[in-house]
Amino acid sequence: MTLTDQQRDEIRAAANTVRQDSVRMTNAATCGHPGGPMGMADFMSTLFLAHLNLNAENRHDPERDRFILGNGHTCAGLYSLLAQKGLFPSESLLEFRKFGSPLQGHPHRNLDLGIDMSTGSLGNGLSVGAGMALAAKQNNWETRVYVASSDGESQEGQIWEAATAAAHYGLSNLTVMVDFNNIQIDGVMREVMDVRDLREKYAAFGWHAVDIDGHDIDAVDGALCAAKEETTRPSAIICHTTIGKGVSFMEDKAAWHGVAPNDEQAQEALAELGA
Ligand SMILES: Cc1ncc(C[n+]2csc(CCOP(=O)(O)OP(=O)(O)O)c2C)c(N)n1
Numbered sequence: 001m002t003l004t005d006q007q008r009d010e011i012r013a014a015a016n017t018v019r020q021d022s023v024r025m026t027n028a029a030t031c032g033h034p035g036g037p038m039g040m041a042d043f044m045s046t047l048f049l050a051h052l053n054l055n056a057e058n059r060h061d062p063e064r065d066r067f068i069l070g071n072g073h074t075c076a077g078l079y080s081l082l083a084q085k086g087l088f089p090s091e092s093l094l095e096f097r098k099f100g101s102p103l104q105g106h107p108h109r110n111l112d113l114g115i116d117m118s119t120g121s122l123g124n125g126l127s128v129g130a131g132m133a134l135a136a137k138q139n140n141w142e143t144r145v146y147v148a149s150s151d152g153e154s155q156e157g158q159i160w161e162a163a164t165a166a167a168h169y170g171l172s173n174l175t176v177m178v179d180f181n182n183i184q185i186d187g188v189m190r191e192v193m194d195v196r197d198l199r200e201k202y203a204a205f206g207w208h209a210v211d212i213d214g215h216d217i218d219a220v221d222g223a224l225c226a227a228k229e230e231t232t233r234p235s236a237i238i239c240h241t242t243i244g245k246g247v248s249f250m251e252d253k254a255a256w257h258g259v260a261p262n263d264e265q266a267q268e269a270l271a272e273l274g275a
């Protein structure tokens, strides 16, 4: 299955909205993590618009797909996509990180809003995703489980315990999408803690694993389609991305991992994004 021109337009528009929302939400909150979700916007939008079977009608259906944001700090992008898919009104986005808001600075499980797992403490998402995928198989559900992860999160040992178990149980309904932007909280990956070639690592653990340009929505769609063809192995899609993608002064800078743009920077960023 290839994307239609209309799907491509819709995914690109959704990704641009994710980038604008990430800027607006962190600016309004005066804190948060804008860079990661801007880099993930293209592959996340392709997943949410063209593959993930989750919408306002089926949010409580046990046989729906599941999505876990293992790298929970990038939740501005998740909230933007859930709002775009009609799980809650977009106006709520500006309550991000405010006291009493369900849109916390790291995801808090809330099935009414489409948030399948509380995350933020890195390393847990893939384990829980593997458990969900195993349960789905045992129940003979069509459910697919998607986990977003990151290069920084791949420094956590628990990721590799989950990778071992998922291959052992043949969880072909599990797909991890790894945001590989070469950056984590403290700087460049190979200076902080080099995780090396994640495609080779997942393959060595018994996974179907591919490297793609995480900004190429046709490549993302192709990799997600290929994952669905697997019958015995879980799939890892290593998405090579640029943190802060779309805004010249934010691109490829670790500084934008966890700092909100001030009013002037937000205005400049939104102008670059065509707002
Ligand atoms: C268990 C745990 N250890 C440390 C942290 C602190 N922390 C938050 S984000 C982050 C870096 C994660 O790297 P990555 O997801 O690649 O960051 P990004 O590319 O989005 O900048 C760290 C170490 C955490 N959230 N959880």
Ligand SMILES: [Mg+2]
Pocket (backbone or CB within 6 Å): 150, 151, 152, 179, 180, 181, 182, 183, 184
């Ligand atoms: Mg990273």
